[in-house]
Amino acid sequence: MKIKEILSEEGKEQKISAKGWVRTRRGSKHVSFIALNDGSTINNIQIVAEGDSFNEELIKQITTGSCISVDGELVTSKGSGQAVEILANKIEVLGAADAEEYPLQPKKHSLEFLREKAHLRFRTNTFSAIFRLRHALTFAVHKFFNDKGFFNLHTPIITGADAEGAGEMFQVTNLDLENLPKTSDGKIDFESDFFGSKTNLTVSGQLEAELGALALGQVYTFGPTFRAENSNTSRHLSEFWMIEPEVAFADLETNMDLAEEFLKYCIQYCITHNADDLQFLDKRMGDEERNLKKEERSEMGLLERLQFVLENDFVRLTYREAIDVLRNSKPNKKKKFKYLIDGFGADLQSEHERYLVEKKYKKPVIITDYPKGIKAFYMRMNEDNETVRAMDILFPTIGEIIGGSQREERLDKLQARMEEMDVDQEELWWYLETRKFGTCKHAGFGLGFERLIMFVTGMKNIRDVIPFPRTPQNAAF
């Protein structure tokens, strides 16, 4: 039986077997108390080993990190702290863990240290809780869209396209880098590369998702995306997972409504299904923040913050309105921002986003209608010819969690934008054909999955919410 099930068997005394990894063992010569965890829950089951069948040699091998199997009797616990415990009849050590060498001792380790032990950090309370929540959120994403009649579309990971037009791609090739084939004019001959053309890892599944939406109506992707941007921050990964819904006949209003409902659904799903893990992380965040200076502490605890997002409408304002608010804000007037806001056209930095979300509105904020110059080529042009129907959703402590837009469905306008932004039209001929044949209004967005997990778990570094993070200079494990 899984420990999660065993712990819910209160009052039903019975023979039981369990397997798992030892968190701690304490006791005397005559009796040992073992805290056992099998990953099914944050909670441990207590094993009591008493009597002659547990010789010193066996007990000595039951150390933190070792893997054991236990047969015994489930009984009501005599001690405080747990309702039930297992009175062991037989214990077998399946895998010992040398106590001198095992890196995870029953004490607090730093997150940095645990990142270097990413192969073992699943065995800590913090990381097991995070990865159970990551699973719950994955499940919630699929359930949300499935229940709404969306179709999950698997878009390619290897592609020739640069969906965002930002040039931050990892190239995929099997050419011999020491001996590159050249064309007659001295350029690299990609025709002799594996796919017969230049290819890269995808930065987004959006363009292909649009093709799906313009036939299947509503689709979503959920896959890994790759960005070769050299930003070594606590919110950027080189390999991250993105969820990208795309909806035919939808405009930006519908898109915002969908995104807000979706985020709230995912958060509620965790509150309903992962209460133990969230309670643990809520306490963890509280403990962690007690060591911070007062002004650096969050105003709300983790659970309080999740509840708060569920109960409040997101604030919606245009980029122009946001710029006005920022220009007249205290930190701008007192020159406290690193990047001062002087007017239309400025890209919002995370300091500005955090001011709006954490200081001014104290709620998630959706900013729409950004200047065309700072957004991708596929966004729908507004009447003013200066702004596009973009939306960014900003979350407390995270900043941008979602980016999306209504798409440019008018062929002439789309081509004009591609021309202006120097996006290769020949390469994207298939994308342009959807505008030529049966085009229609449509919209979509991309949720950075790890940023959502950061918000739900209260973790402050994105490297701690993905099992094996890829960042500049690091692809270990």
Ligand code: 4AD
């Ligand atoms: O804003 P982005 O670049 O938008 C797109 O890729 C669109 N194609 C989405 C769409 O409309 N279908 O990325 C979307 C989200 C961001 O809001 C952010 O949450 C996350 O992806 N993101 C990253 N997360 C981790 N590491 C990175 N390097 C990220 N870059 C973007």
Ligand code: MG
């Ligand atoms: Mg963005």
